[in-house]
Amino acid sequence: xxxxxxxxxxTWGRVGVAFGLLGLGALTAFGQNIAPRSTSxxxxxxxxxxxxxxxxxxxxxxxxxxxxxxxxxxxxxEAEEPVxxxxxxxxxxxxxxxxxxxxxxxxxxxEDYGAEREMPSLGTVTxxxxxxxxxxxxxxxxTRHEKMRELVQRLRGIAMQEYRVFLxxxxxxxxxxxxxxxxxxxxxxxxxxxxxxxxxxxxLLRDLERDDDLLLMVRHRAERLARWIEREVQRSxxxxxxRSSGRRD
Numbered sequence: 001x002x003x004x005x006x007x008x009x010x011t012w013g014r015v016g017v018a019f020g021l022l023g024l025g026a027l028t029a030f031g032q033n034i035a036p037r038s039t040s041x042x043x044x045x046x047x048x049x050x051x052x053x054x055x056x057x058x059x060x061x062x063x064x065x066x067x068x069x070x071x072x073x074x075x076x077x078e079a080e081e082p083v084x085x086x087x088x089x090x091x092x093x094x095x096x097x098x099x100x101x102x103x104x105x106x107x108x109x110x111e112d113y114g115a116e117r118e119m120p121s122l123g124t125v126t127x128x129x130x131x132x133x134x135x136x137x138x139x140x141x142x143t144r145h146e147k148m149r150e151l152v153q154r155l156r157g158i159a160m161q162e163y164r165v166f167l168x169x170x171x172x173x174x175x176x177x178x179x180x181x182x183x184x185x186x187x188x189x190x191x192x193x194x195x196x197x198x199x200x201x202x203x204l205l206r207d208l209e210r211d212d213d214l215l216l217m218v219r220h221r222a223e224r225l226a227r228w229i230e231r232e233v234q235r236s237x238x239x240x241x242x243r244s245s246g247r248r249d
């Protein structure tokens with residue numbers, strides 16, 4: 001989903017029309033429910049950032065508190081401002097992140113988690129965690145640490161899903177002929193186990209399925225994906241369909 005600038009030019013050409021129509025509204029219309037949070041509201045927060053100058057978007061960022069509330073942001077290569085969207089994670093997702101951090105003893109450790117040989121071509125991960133007055137930030141391109149790999153995959157899966165939902169919503173509103181393509185992308189990500197919270201997609205997919213204004217093939221694909229997610233959730237006991245992958249860290 002995170003493509004090179006050259007390979008992504010045609011897709012973003014169409015999406016760019018929508019951004020042109022939205023203008024700065026992309027920052028507010030899609031993120032109008034974002035409310036500022038003061039540091040006194042929570043004693044814990046986590047920020048995950050992935051950056052790659054050769055991709056478009058070139059940066060993704062998740063920021064959330066212990067209630068799972070926060071923002072998802074991404075930066076396009078040629079845009080002056082990021083798109084900022086509200087984020088609400090499932091309780092089990094936050095618990096999983098905190099469990100991984102505790103296993104790592106992240107705030108107490110001095111380990112940098114980077115591999116001996118850095119790989120800038122894979123992009124750069126930045127992870128920042130705050131607990132009360134304590135805060136720690138690490139930055140790496142590649143990690144060999146198994147638990148850190150699991151954590152990064154978990155966070156990356158959330159970012160991938162939020163971005164895909166944004167593209168689906170944008171296509172539905174401004175480019176309905178691209179909607180089936182976006183759902184095919186979603187299908188690939190789901191079946192490869194790359195997404196963080198598949199069950200959260202069910203309301204969107206069921207809504208697409210019931211929308212008489214959409215192409216029949218789009219509605220049928222949305223229905224099939226919803227049924228697939230429901231089977232996977234039932235099979236996994238409510239834990240979704242995410243599994244570890246060999247994608248970049």
